[in-house]
Amino acid sequence: MRKVVTKFGGTSLANSDQFLKVKSIIAADENRKFVVPSAPGKRHGKDFKITDILYLCSEHVKQGIPFDQIFKLVEDRYIDLRNDLGINVDIESHLQQVKEDLLEKKSSDFAASRGEYLNGILLADFLGYNFIDSAEVIKFNNYGRIDLFETEKKFKEKINENERYVIPGFYGSMPNGAIKTFSRGGSDMTGSIIARCVMADLYENWTDVSGFLMADPRIVENPKPIDKITYKELRELSYMGATVLHEDCIFPLKDVGIPINIKNTNKPEDEGTFIISDMEPVVHMGNITGIAGKKDFTVVTIQKTLMNAEHGYCRKLLSILETNGISFENMPAGIDSVSLVIADSELGDKLDTIIREIENLCSPDSIEVLPNMALIATVGNGMSKSVGVSSKVFTGLATEKINIRMINQGSSEMNIIVGVENEDFENAIKAIYKAFQ
Ligand code: ASP
Numbered sequence: 001m002r003k004v005v006t007k008f009g010g011t012s013l014a015n016s017d018q019f020l021k022v023k024s025i026i027a028a029d030e031n032r033k034f035v036v037p038s039a040p041g042k043r044h045g046k047d048f049k050i051t052d053i054l055y056l057c058s059e060h061v062k063q064g065i066p067f068d069q070i071f072k073l074v075e076d077r078y079i080d081l082r083n084d085l086g087i088n089v090d091i092e093s094h095l096q097q098v099k100e101d102l103l104e105k106k107s108s109d110f111a112a113s114r115g116e117y118l119n120g121i122l123l124a125d126f127l128g129y130n131f132i133d134s135a136e137v138i139k140f141n142n143y144g145r146i147d148l149f150e151t152e153k154k155f156k157e158k159i160n161e162n163e164r165y166v167i168p169g170f171y172g173s174m175p176n177g178a179i180k181t182f183s184r185g186g187s188d189m190t191g192s193i194i195a196r197c198v199m200a201d202l203y204e205n206w207t208d209v210s211g212f213l214m215a216d217p218r219i220v221e222n223p224k225p226i227d228k229i230t231y232k233e234l235r236e237l238s239y240m241g242a243t244v245l246h247e248d249c250i251f252p253l254k255d256v257g258i259p260i261n262i263k264n265t266n267k268p269e270d271e272g273t274f275i276i277s278d279m280e281p282v283v284h285m286g287n288i289t290g291i292a293g294k295k296d297f298t299v300v301t302i303q304k305t306l307m308n309a310e311h312g313y314c315r316k317l318l319s320i321l322e323t324n325g326i327s328f329e330n331m332p333a334g335i336d337s338v339s340l341v342i343a344d345s346e347l348g349d350k351l352d353t354i355i356r357e358i359e360n361l362c363s364p365d366s367i368e369v370l371p372n373m374a375l376i377a378t379v380g381n382g383m384s385k386s387v388g389v390s391s392k393v394f395t396g397l398a399t400e401k402i403n404i405r406m407i408n409q410g411s412s413e414m415n416i417i418v419g420v421e422n423e424d425f426e427n428a429i430k431a432i433y434k435a436f437q
Contacts, residue, residue, distance in 0.1 A: 002031040002201040007169060007191030010041020010049055011208040012265035013119055016084035019126055021265050025206065026127055028268075032204070034194055036169045037123045038187040039115025040077060050074060050115040051170075051184075058111035061102055071099060078118050087125045094118055110179040113171035116187060120168030129164045138172025138190060140180045146172070146193060148252065155197040167194060188246035192260070196252040203253065203260045205245060210264040211273030212237070212244055215291045219426045220433045226290055227271060230278045233289045233379050236415050240292040240377040250275065287386040291432050293376035295422045296344040297329060298351065299406065301368040302358060303337045313362065314338060320357045324350050329375065330408050330417065341373070341406065341419065373405055374425040377415045378432055384413035393418065396435025402428050 008022055026032050039050040053073050060067035075095050082091045098114045117133065124131035137158055139150040151172070159165060169187020174180050182189040188205060195203035212234075213223040229237075231250045238247040244262055253260065260275040307313050314331075317338065321328055330341035355367055383389040390409065393416055397404055406419030420428045 003033060003198050004029065004031040004202045004204055005034040005036065005191055005195040005198065005200045006032045006204045007036040007187060007206065008038060008265065009187070009205075009207040010038040010051075012041075012206050013037050013039075013123065014041045014043045014047075016081060018265065019081070019085055019123070021268075022123070022206075023127060025265065025268055031201075033164045034198060034200070035123065035127065035129060035164075035166045036187060036191040036194060037116060037119045037166065038169050039119050040081070048073070050077060050119075051112050054111045054115050055108055057102055058108040061105055061111075062108075067102070071102075074098075074115075078122065081122055085122065085126050087122065089122060089125045091118065091122065094121060107178065109171065109181045112181050113168075113179050116168035116170045120166050124166035127164075127166065129166045132158060132165050132167045134168050134171055134190060135173040135177075135179055137167065138193060140172055140174050142175055144174070144180060146189075146252075148193070148196065151193060152197045155194070159198070182246070185243075185246045188249040189252075192249040192252045192258075195258050196256060199256065200258055203258055204263055205260055206263045206265045207244065208264060208266060209244060209262075210267055210270035211262040212242060212290065214289070215429055215433045216242070219429050223433065226273050228274045228276055228280075229289055230276055230280065230381055232278045232414060233381055234275050236377055236379045237290045237292045240375070240379075241294045242290065242292040244273075245275075254278075287382035287389050288378055288380035288436055289382075290380075291376065291378050291429055293374055293425060293429060294343070295374040295425050297341050297373040297375055297419070298344055298347055299339050299341050299370045299373055299419070300351075300355070300358075301337055301339040301370070302362065302364045303366045303368075304362070304364045305336055307336045307338065316361050317358065320354055320361060324354055324357075326350060326354065330406070332406055332408050339406070341375070344371070370405070372422040373419045374422045374428070375406075375417055375419050376425070376428055376432065377417045379415045381414055383416070390416050392435045393432055396431045397428060399435075400427055400431040402431060 012018055012022060041049050053070060057067045057071050078091050082089055102111055121131055137154045139147045139154060141147040169190040171179055171181045191203055191205060212226040212229060214226060215223040217223055231254050234250060257277040261272055263272040264270050326346050328340050328342050332339050358367060378393050402420055402424045404418050404420060408417040
């Protein structure tokens with residue numbers, strides 16, 4: 001029998017109709033033995049996510065403001081779900097326990113984790129699966145990083161080969177027992193960690209879209225779906241803003257080569273996207289896999305005659321970023337100049353400080369600051385072996401009269417990154433997409 005870990009996102013479990021879809025998906029394949037639920041998500045555009053409400057409850061408790069009214073939204077949601085599903089779970093007493101724990105001012109991580117915890121209890125009963133509290137198996141170390149060794153050990157102690165389990169997503173516990181969550185969207189992480197621990201044949205991630213698309217559908221009309229993508233390509237695309245999966249969730253799976261299949265709970269017949277090992281050859285349309293990007297970067301360009309002959313110049317420059325706790329995105333260099341491309345969110349209000357420190361430590365001839373840059377990555381494994389990919393990107397942009405402010409091609413030859421004005425961002429993505437049709 002194959003082992004499949006099946007994770008369902010918040011919209012896949014937003015109400016009883018969605019629970020029914022989940023049940024029939026699980027019933028359709030007996031290999032789906034490990035199920036990882038998110039907390040209930042939005043039922044419609046104006047709805048709220050349970051996780052957001054739980055964070056709000058925790059804020060109220062911290063500020064000493066009564067939170068009964070907001071918590072009622074959580075209570076109603078789970079009680080309605082239980083009633084609509086027609087199952088016999090005493091969800092009221094679980095809710096009462098959560099409320100008491102919140103009043104004890106447990107952490108915001110604890111509060112947020114209860115969304116998945118309560119949903120897991122309902123789903124396990126509805127599917128007839130065993131429930132495992134993730135605090136018992138998903139283990140973090142004292143630095144707050146996942147402890148794969150300990151997690152695997154706990155998991156093996158807990159599970160029986162012949163049984164089926166629901167394990168809530170998003171949280172685990174610290175060595176002192178305190179609940180800790182992953183960053184937002186972290187149920188994806190739980191799924192991949194479990195897939196790794198049981199050495200699954202497949203990690204299925206069920207959401208509300210049929211996988212990755214070649215570009216953001218809010219920008220490009222009807223972009224083509226991506227049927228297969230390697231871990232590395234996915235890493236590049238998600239880092240640059242493509243958001244379907246938590247960007248770190250490939251790490252536990254990468255070295256063991258467990259594939260991930262992104263599927264749509266509302267259209268289970270769609271193949272979705274397969275995320276596969278970097279070793280497998282995949283070549284896509286026009287040799288690119290996808291296009292993604294992010295706005296709001298600042299470029300700091302430092303000029304100094306004979307920079308190329310001065311030993312340690314870049315080291316000094318980078319030490320300034322390091323001491324100020326700023327990481328940079330890119331560092332294109334010329335003979336006598338080097339630019340630091342930094343996300344505005346990283347830079348915060350430290351621009352003046354780093355300029356002053358560069359002046360003092362590096363004695364440049366000039367420093368130029370250009371804000372409002374967007375970065376766009378065109379990603380594809382296949383581009384290293386094919387001629388003309390960059391020419392298509394640049395011709396596409398030139399045809400639409402978009403000025404390129406920066407060009408960077410990673411040494412892996414898996415991406416070409418261009419910098420354009422923030423205001424050209426959407427048109428640039430459309431232009432590049434069009435160039436590869
Ligand atoms: N419920 C959590 C969140 O909203 C985790 C998840 O859904 O993956 O971020």
